[in-house]
Amino acid sequence: MSHTSYREALREALREALQxxxxxxxxxxxxxxYGGTYAVTKGLLEEFGEARIRDTPLSELGFVSAGIGAALGGMRPIVEVMTVNFxxxxxxxxxxxxxxxxxMSGGQFSVPLVVRMATGAGRQLAAQHSHSLEGWFAHIPGLxxxxxxxxxxxxxxxxxxxQDPDPVLIFEHGQLYNLEGELDTSAEVDIRSAKVRRAGRDLSLITYGGSLGKTLAAAEQLASDGIDAEVIxxxxxxxxxxxxxxASVRKTRRVLLVDEGWRSGSLAAEVITRIIEQAFYELDAPPARVCSAEVPIPYARHLEExxxxQVAGIVAAARELxxxx
Structure with missing residues (x-):
């Protein structure tokens, strides 16, 4: 175990990969x-040099395309896009x-590319820097x-x-970079499975990314009312x-999705549809969801919030369920 931050954990992963x-x-x-907009790559240029830490012009179309070409040529590029909107x-x-x-190549070519980017709101950066669009990309076969x-x-x-032969997009919620805690270096991590973060029996709270902390906090509030929520x-x-x-839905028989994406066409909608298709008769209540309001994310803090x-909305939706x- 070691005390670190989300930002430092990302940097150490990059350093290890380069080594x-x-x-x-x-x-x-x-x-x-500059060390990265969120300081994730700070110090890596001095350690690894300009050939391996490459500043690019302000052209996402250009440098993402260059990364694809490098991957096709046998390299293993990690491309950072400043924010998901870009x-x-x-x-x-x-x-x-x-x-x-x-x-399209019948398996002759693959693109072993990794693209990292910040996503999500909560930092008063207004609509062009604050949306959660990962659900859009989750619609695309091949990614x-x-x-x-x-x-x-x-x-x-x-x-x-x-190690994946196909492109992998990693969405890092902007509010997580300053998250600090004890890092369990022995923890097994895969890129195939969901994770039960809190076991429970009364309902399943399903979420991801920047909403995980809020959902766990909501589960703790519910526990004080005698409601035992599982968090996935x-x-x-x-x-x-x-x-x-x-497996979780069959155990708890009630499910609430928490998704910072917009409700219409959301990833939450896809998860709920799968649950209805595969476990409809296990449910004791219709699935519910808490999503962002159907507006561009506002700049003003009280409107953004x-x-x-938020925790209160998650708790209220769970109690209603x-x-x-």
């Missing part, structure tokens, strides 16, 4: 001399090229989508992602781990 595999290099805006400028190479080449929400996952998911961290948004989800899932509102 273990000479094909690994980093590229992105301000990741070198990744939209690279949709064409990611979706039309990286995600499709294995299929693997990860959302590390703990120190162990921040530290442990990168190396397995680099999806962690891997594509492919979803149906087995872990259905009102637009996002149990008929205790």
């Amino acid at each position: 273990r595999d000479p094909r690994v290099f980093l590229m992105g805006e301000d990741i070198g001399r 990744c939209l400028l690279a949709l064409d190479p990611l979706i039309n090229t990286a995600a499709t080449l294995r299929h 693997k989508i990860l959302a590390p929400a703990t120190l162990e996952d921040a530290r442990g998911m990168l190396w397995p992602a680099l 961290d999806l962690r891997v948004l594509r492919p979803l781990d149906d087995a872990t989800l259905m 009102a637009a996002l899932p 149990l008929g205790r509102a």
Whole structure:
């Protein structure tokens, strides 16, 4: 065990990857001399040099495309996109090229690319820097989508992602970078399965990323009222781990999704649909969800907080699901 932060855990994962595999290099805006917008790559330029820590021009389309080319050429690039909103400028190479080449080449080519980016709101950065769009990318065959929400996952998911022959997108919630705690260096981390973060018997709270802490806090509040909530961290948004989800639902018979994405067309909607398809007759109540308000994320703090899932809203939705509102 060691005391560290989410940011430092990510940095140590990058350092380890650079040390273990000479094909690994980093590229992105301000990741070198500046040390990264969120200081994740601070110090790596001095340690590994400009050939492996590459500052890029301000062009997501350009440097994500270059990363795809490098991956096709045998390298193992880790591309940092400053925020998920800016990744939209690279949709064409990611979706039309990286995600499709294995299929279109009949298995002759793969794109072992890792793209890291900040996602989510709660930092008063307004609408162009605050949305949770990972559910969009989870719609795309050929991509693997990860959302590390703990120190162990921040530290442990990168190396397995680099071993994957296909593109892996890692979404790091912006409010997690300052998260501190004890890092269990012996914890087993995979990029295939969801994780039970709190066992319970009365209802299943299913979430991921920046909403995990709020959901665990809600579970503690519910426990003080005698409600025993199980908390599932999806962690891997594509492919979803149906087995872990259905096992929890069959045990608790009630389910509440907490998703910072918008309600319409959300990842929460996909998870609920799968539960209805696979475990409908195990349910004692209709599945429910707590999502962000259907608006661009506001700048003003009180409006931003009102637009996002919060502990009080999760508790209220859970109590209503149990008929205790």
